[in-house]
Amino acid sequence: MPEFLVGELVRQRMGALSASERRLAQVLLAFYPVAGLENLTRFAERAGVSPATVTRFITKLGLRGYPEFQDSLRQELQERLSSPLTRYELTATADSSGSTLHDAFATHEHSLRASVDMVSEHDFDAVVDLLADPRRRVLSLGGRVSAFLARYLASQLHLIRPGVELIDPERSNPADHLVDLGRRDILVVFDYRRYQSDTINSAKVAAGRGSTVVLVTDPWLSPAAASARFVLVTGVQTTVTPFDSMVSAVALTEALIAGVLARLGETAHARMRRMDELRGGVVYGDGP
Amino acid sequence: MPEFLVGELVRQRMGALSASERRLAQVLLAFYPVAGLENLTRFAERAGVSPATVTRFITKLGLRGYPEFQDSLRQELQERLSSPLTRYELTATADSSGSTLHDAFATHEHSLRASVDMVSEHDFDAVVDLLADPRRRVLSLGGRVSAFLARYLASQLHLIRPGVELIDPERSNPADHLVDLGRRDILVVFDYRRYQSDTINSAKVAAGRGSTVVLVTDPWLSPAAASARFVLVTGVQTTVTPFDSMVSAVALTEALIAGVLARLGETAHARMRRMDELRGGVVYGDGP
């Protein structure tokens, strides 16, 4: 029976995993450890991969098989649950401390923290590389809730590199943008519950045309994951609202932009200066 | 999937159980819920009873069978583990800096933390009250960078109350919306550096027509503050990018929405249900 924590192990090996395996890792970390305590088939389904991939994944972690994997998780869980502190945490009931404002921000902070683990660093870097490649076109698309994220990405990315387009289903038919997608193009899809069929479909079409599909989604994974080359997962925790929180998604988007900017360096800055001149807004204040 | 907690259920039925069954109950409660997450045979062994007794025990609890029993335990566990506080305890890892991703998220976290102090609780509550008043119209407007925030607010608020409009300078002239603004109307303006003259102007016009202007801006305050009845400030800290971070702004926006939702209660929920029916998206997965 292994001594180490499975979660740690997964994070360590993340780099050595294949795309599907990484998807499993993400789901596991997002719903840790419960996802791994379900049976192999269900775990596979949650991540949208085949059962065989799960077995390979487990083997790569250095474990003998799925049963041993589950044993480790259970043992680990037992230890955590019996630590006095956690014990308290688990027993403590929902503490509605005070104001909506404070509660909301506290939740957002936790959500952010949790998200860092959910995003695969490997995938993140790979996506930044893609987005920083000036020869590739970038299309950005979102569902009903996440449309604003697509917009945000497109508008900011547009400032630092050419070839960025927003697909706005409210304004034009996505199909118009999808027809001439090619092998060099990137489609960034934002899809958070409740997942939309047209978004999922767009991803499928793009993948079918050989484009690279990047999906940004919640831990339950939009079905569009099936068509995606890279899946970036962010937490959406909310305690108070039926709505998911998009804070982590925005954080991720900004991180992507920062990454691309860092990679493009002076080229991007030059472009930004030019854009600035063309626009010429009013500039008050003097920030740092 | 049962609503109750299995542990509670067991304690309740304790009296109605036979000797062997009670041993099972004790083991389960002593190692809760891990004991029940092992397979039936092992659970039986731990309690020193036969597998058949386990099945009978489960049945007596009113559950359909061992798999359903485990499902309940897992679901329950998941819910407990995702309480923000616990989440923090369980997730906290050695944060090794270096990568863009980690740096970005760390910054965002600080930004969030700082923002809580910048927002005036009093103003926040007042704004929530305003936005929750169904007799008032709400117009949402943003600058170049912050347009997506205006969109986000409008789309979410639209779900929970009528009379919400987005002013989209890209699509139509803001003036068209402003002409018939009245004393009862609210204009929510998002303006982050670099401040735009047309946004500032819209705020001025609205204020002039007697509408209540709410401004969401950065710590340097958009000049639109002059026309605003309420000003909500959020942090924008960034270390790596020339761009400001909108994470806190999103957090604030969501907090506003949560606040309004809380105030409107059932009315809002009813509206949401209706909207949902009319839209009818694809729903995969089953969130917590």
Add this chain to the structure above:
DNA sequence: TACAAACTGTAAGAATCGTTTCAATGCCTG
């Protein structure tokens, strides 16, 4: 473009798991 290597899913088989049946045992009651 063609080839090799890596990846992934399908499907079949092996192993494990959960349920049910039935007989044995213990316990209370008449």
Add this chain to the structure above:
DNA sequence: CAGGCATTGAAACGATTCTTACAGTTTGTA
């Protein structure tokens, strides 16, 4: 003490679950 009822475990069956072998696909490279 005998009869009946509740309780329990052994064992066999059927269902599920995990593993493995193989083939199709994709990806990267010469």
